[in-house]
Amino acid sequence: MGNVRVLQVLAVEDQHLLVYDNGEIIQVKNEISSQVTPGDFVEVEDHYTRDKAVGFAREDDPSGQQGIIEKKTDDLLLVRTETGKQVLPIPEEDVSPGDGVLLTDLGEFYTVFEEDIVDLDDDDGGSLRRGVNDMDPSDLEPENVPDKQYSDFGGMDEVVEEVEYKVQVPLKEPERFEDVGMDAPKGVLFYGPPGTGKTYLAKIVANQVEDASFYSIRGPELSAELVGRTERLLRGLFEKAQNNPPAIIFFDEIDSVAPRRDKTMDSGRRTVGQLLSLMDGIEDRGRVVVIGTTNLIEAIDPALRRPGRFGREIEFHRPSREGRREILDIHRPDVEFADTVSFDDLVEKTEGWTGAHIESLFEEIGEILLKEERDREGSPTIRRMDVERAYERVQAQINNKEAQRRREQEAEEGSG
Template sequence: MPINEVVTIDKEFTDFVKNRLKGLPLSIGDEISVMILGNSMEFKISNTTPKGIVKIERSSVLKILSETATDKKPRITYEEIGGLGDTVKAMREIVELPLRHPELFSRLGVEPHSGVLLYGSPGCGKTLLARVIASESDANMYLINGPEIMNKYYGETEAKLRDIFKEAKDNSPSIIFIDEIDAIAPKREEVYGDVEKRVVAQLLALMDGLTERGNVIVLGASNRPDSLDPALRRPGRFDRELEISVPNADGRLEILQIHTRGMPLAADIDLKNFASDLHGYTGADIKSLCRESAIKAIRRYLPEIDLENERIPSKILQSMEIKLRDLYDATLEVIPTAMRQFYVERAKVLWNDVGGLNDEKKYWKITWLQLSTHLINLERWVSNHLKVYYFMDHQVVERRFLLEH
């Protein structure tokens, strides 16, 4: 089975792969993906004995060849996206459908959308969604990073834009994705330089008319849609605007399941409950949170590992797992994007530091103690009355309260 990763193929590695394939029906030509230590590794079945469909058992003999398989273009699927169900559905209708089946729109005598503007908080999946749409529609994708395309020399930026649009038309169906579009197309009445005004005018001219550009759709992404030139937001340019918002509890659960599917989680971890505590976390935050929890887990196992050895014993690797406390400890390191504007460093002030106000202190002690013993009530009360200060989950609030008593 040729593989497309550089690894040391020995008996230990072969036995590990065999254990992962045990019980699976396989035949020549099958391509399978195996999660190995949190990473996906692709395998291809080159030969079987006997011929036909075989099943891997404990007594089966498995051989892994050292040849590297032919490189393939990495494919991103809709399974990589979580928490954007309605947006994905809309994007498939607006972008993927006309790229794959333009004859539908020709038959009805209408032109498909020429552009879609994606806006929302950073880290919510705007770029990922564009990449998935391009991959699933088998379209060529041309990425334009707003700040990178700007050039101080006269006419250079406009020439780059024209070249990209021409190449996209020649290789259609294509998707042109302009990230941070507000950097190259701000409101012309608010800029003082001629470069920005010329770039906006050039972009408007290139986007005006789908028939001239061929089967090409333009996607734009911005964190500040109100700063864009109004001419770009009229029909004929960016026909549709889709908000990519911060995920809710169900969306956070989907994202958690995506990023933890290759992670060895402890049996007592309930991702649904954990996702409900991650208020304000975006997809990028959750990805960083999973990485940080893995680092926390590694720290627990470091005393058992001899770092001077060339290889870590597989017994230790197989025993490693991420515990619930690793996930919650990681929330102290990763601040949710949607709450950063409200985040303040907590001063270390105890009850004894407050002089007088005995009745008030007694009232708040009783109130907080009651709330901390009823976590559901605590979450509801904080979310309704202290939204500005609520940047951690209720378990962290409870833990910090109990540390002082």
């Protein structure tokens, strides 16, 4: 037997494993009789043709570095040592922040010790905490949804109708699809410009399904996680949802989690592969629906958009004239408006605006009233000048964002 080292499994590919070895990702032959999953630690033996995994790593209780647990999540610990930090899986022992631990020389395994805790430099630990991307366990718990109805979502009746059919019915009455010889949708993509209400409507539909769990996670947060950590979070997310039906798993900005595999690095490809596997594993009548939102639908890996995964897509467009009128009426505050304020003019002037822009118009008006302390007058009246000032502010924000988008697009095209 050659030298044996303990390495973490990043992915399983047929008869081989991808493992993390001293800063590099390598492929080793899998000679372990039991099932291996990403996140496991295995013993890898040196071999002159191809290194091979020969068994699961065991905890041998060797002496090594001492440390203190700084943070704890569902499946990871952040341990601070004399030489730096370690992100480690949860041991069998019951441990909590503040406990001392004894690490092996490799740093993968450890046991709790009660005495002789090493004295570490007494700083605020801020740089240490900022150096590790760890998600709080609450990110894997159901999120509260607003007590809103479909009537609170204005300007896109046809979108609401599609969401009812493609999300609400599969959660409440999946048997209806079976009765007509169809599979209930597992995944639905909401796509369209920012501010068109994709996230808001996803939360509204969750509120329409009695006892529905809503698991929400932002793509940029998930994609910034440590190597191997993203896949474990995804598995935990799907497991919790399927154990608590009816449930919605909501990925905001899913293009950052599941980009085209020909446009991303190894870590991105592994995440896409894990998500594909989890989507395929959802039972047809599991009463779990996955919703993804994106402003860039072409940036998502095509395999996710096939039937049985995110096979249903709903476009969120900018509201029409009638839609803008409806949104203005929904968000209009219960405050008196002067006779000189024309909502017909606002409907015309807000052409091209999204629902979020229109909502922010009234927020700007409210801010004007507060800054001028007109709320102290009792029941302030919103004047035409207030509306015009707020309109100019929102339009300026829109223009600035559009200019920034063009600059980024030009920079991207220039680098290509």
